[in-house]
Amino acid sequence: MTEKRTSIHGQWSSRMVFILAATGSAVGLGNIWKFPYMAGENGGGAFVLVYLVCILLIGVPIMMAEILLGRRGRQSPINTMSALAQEAGASPRWAWLGWIGVVAGFLIMSFYSVIAGWALAYVLKAMSGDFVGFTGDSSAAAFVGHIGNPGITTFWHTLFSVMTGYVVARGVKSGLEKAVRILMPALFVLLVLLLGYAINTGYFDRGVAFLFDPDFGKLSREGVLSALGHAFFTLSLGMGAIMVYGSYMPGKASIATTTFTIAFMDTLVALVAGMAIFPIVFANGLEPGAGPGLVFISLPIAFGQMPGGLLFGTLFFVLLTFAAWTSAISIIEPAVAFLVENRGLSRRRATAVVVGLAWALGLLTVMSFGGWGFTFEFAGAQKTDGIFDILDIVTTNFMLPLGGLAIALFAGWVMSSKDTAEELGSGETGLYHVWRVLVRFVAPAGVLLFFLHSLGTF
Numbered sequence: 001m002t003e004k005r006t007s008i009h010g011q012w013s014s015r016m017v018f019i020l021a022a023t024g025s026a027v028g029l030g031n032i033w034k035f036p037y038m039a040g041e042n043g044g045g046a047f048v049l050v051y052l053v054c055i056l057l058i059g060v061p062i063m064m065a066e067i068l069l070g071r072r073g074r075q076s077p078i079n080t081m082s083a084l085a086q087e088a089g090a091s092p093r094w095a096w097l098g099w100i101g102v103v104a105g106f107l108i109m110s111f112y113s114v115i116a117g118w119a120l121a122y123v124l125k126a127m128s129g130d131f132v133g134f135t136g137d138s139s140a141a142a143f144v145g146h147i148g149n150p151g152i153t154t155f156w157h158t159l160f161s162v163m164t165g166y167v168v169a170r171g172v173k174s175g176l177e178k179a180v181r182i183l184m185p186a187l188f189v190l191l192v193l194l195l196g197y198a199i200n201t202g203y204f205d206r207g208v209a210f211l212f213d214p215d216f217g218k219l220s221r222e223g224v225l226s227a228l229g230h231a232f233f234t235l236s237l238g239m240g241a242i243m244v245y246g247s248y249m250p251g252k253a254s255i256a257t258t259t260f261t262i263a264f265m266d267t268l269v270a271l272v273a274g275m276a277i278f279p280i281v282f283a284n285g286l287e288p289g290a291g292p293g294l295v296f297i298s299l300p301i302a303f304g305q306m307p308g309g310l311l312f313g314t315l316f317f318v319l320l321t322f323a324a325w326t327s328a329i330s331i332i333e334p335a336v337a338f339l340v341e342n343r344g345l346s347r348r349r350a351t352a353v354v355v356g357l358a359w360a361l362g363l364l365t366v367m368s369f370g371g372w373g374f375t376f377e378f379a380g381a382q383k384t385d386g387i388f389d390i391l392d393i394v395t396t397n398f399m400l401p402l403g404g405l406a407i408a409l410f411a412g413w414v415m416s417s418k419d420t421a422e423e424l425g426s427g428e429t430g431l432y433h434v435w436r437v438l439v440r441f442v443a444p445a446g447v448l449l450f451f452l453h454s455l456g457t458f
C-alpha cells in the first residue's frame with residue numbers, strides 16, 4: 001500500500017460536499033443552454049439517445065476513473081499524472097494529459113464566461129420587464145441585438161470573469177460550498193415550474209416527441225460526434241476539473257455512488273430543461289435548430305406571458321448564472337492549482353493570471369457574435385458563429401473525448417488492478433469488474449468508433 005497523500009489546497013468537509021461541488025461543476029450552461037440547442041440542431045431524439053448511451057457507457061466509467069486518479073494523486077492534474085505515472089512505472093509523458101486539460105480549460109472558460117455574461121445581462125432584462133409581450137420574432141430580435149453589441153457583452157463577460165476569480169481566489173471551501181447547497185435545488189424547482197408552463201402550451205406532446213422519438217435519418221456525422229463530446233462537456237470530464245475536485249475528496253467516500261448521483265442529477269436537469277423548452281419553441285413558431293440563442297429566445301417569451309413572469313424570469317436567469325458560476329470555478333481550478341504548486345504563486349495571484357488570460361481570449365467569442373462571425377463546414381454541418389464554433393468544436397468534440405480516452409487507458413491499463421480496486425474500495429465485487437471492462441474496453445472503443453464515424457470512415 002502506498003502512503004496516503006494529502007492535498008495542499010485543502011479537502012471538502014464531507015462526501016456530501018464533494019457531491020454538491022461536483023454536481024455544481026457538472027450542471028451548468030451545458031445542461032440548460034447547450035443541450036437543448038444541440039438537440040435542436042441535430043434533429044432531437046436520435047441525438048438524445050446517442051447522448052444518453054454515451055453518458056452511461058462512456059461518461060460514468062470515465063468519471064469514476066477521473067475521480068480515482070485525482071484522489072490518489074492529490075495534486076493538480078499535471079502533477080497528479082506525473083506522480084501516478086511514476087508510481088506505476090510508466091512514462092512521465094502522461095503529464096501531458098494534465099497539460100492538455102489546462103489548455104482546454106482556458107479555451108472553454110473563454111467562451112463559457114461570455115455566454116454566462118449573456119445570462120447575467122438577461123437578469124436585468126427580466127427584472128425590468130423587457131420580456132412582457134414578447135413574440136417569437138421580437139424575442140429573437142432582442143437577443144440578436146444584445147449579442148451583436150460587443151461593448152455590452154464585454155461588460156457582462158468581464159463581470160462574470162471577476163465573479164469566478166473572486167470565488168476561486170478565496171478557495172473553494174468558504175464561498176462555494178454554501179452557495180451550491182441552496183442554489184442547485186432552487187434551480188431545479190424553477191425548471192420544474194417552467195415544465196409546468198410548457199405542459200400547458202398545448203405543444204407538450206410535440207416537444208417530448210421531438211426530444212425522445214429517435215429518427216436516425218436526421219442525425220449527421222457531426223451530430224454523433226457532438227453527442228459524444230457533449231457527454232464529456234456536460235459531465236465536466238476529460239480536462240482535469242473532476243480530477244482536481246477528486247483530489248480534494250475525503251478518502252473514505254465511495255466513488256461509485258457519488259458518480260452515479262452526479263451523472264443522474266446532471267442528466268435529469270438537461271432532460272427537464274429540454275422538456276420545458278421545446279414545447280415553448282413549437283408553440284411560438286420558433287426553429288428548434290436556432291443555435292446558441294435557443295434558450296435566450298424561447299424562455300423570455302414564456303416569462304413575458306405567465307403570471308409572475310417578472311419574478312420567475314429574474315429568478316431563472318439568476319439561477320442560470322449560479323449554475324454557470326459553480327461550473328466556471330471548476331474549469332479554471334486545475335490551472336490555478338498547478339500555478340500554486342509549481343510556480344509558487346499565491347492562490348490570488350494564480351487566479352488573476354488564469355482569469356486574465358481566459359478573459360482576453362474570451363474577446364474572440366464576444367466578437368464572433370459581434371460582427372466577426374463567419375460560416376464554415378464541419379463534418380458535413382454548417383457552422384455560422386466563426387471562432388466561437390471553432391473553440392467549441394476543438395474543445396468539446398476533440399480535446400475532452402481524447403482526454404477522457406487517455407484517462408480511461410491510464411486507469412484501465414497502466415494502473416494495476418490492485419491499486420484501482422483499493423481506490424474504488426470495491427475489491428472483488430461484481431461492480432468493480434463491470435467498471436473495469438467498461439474503462440478498459442467499452443469506453444476507449446466507443447470514443448474511437450465515434451471519431452472514425454465522424455471522419456466519415458463508415
Ligand code: PHE
Pocket residue numbers: 025026027028029030031108232233234235236237239241327328330331
Ligand atoms: N459541465 C459544465 C456544464 O455542463 C461545463 C464544464 C466543462 C465544466 C468542462 C468543467 C469542465 O456547463
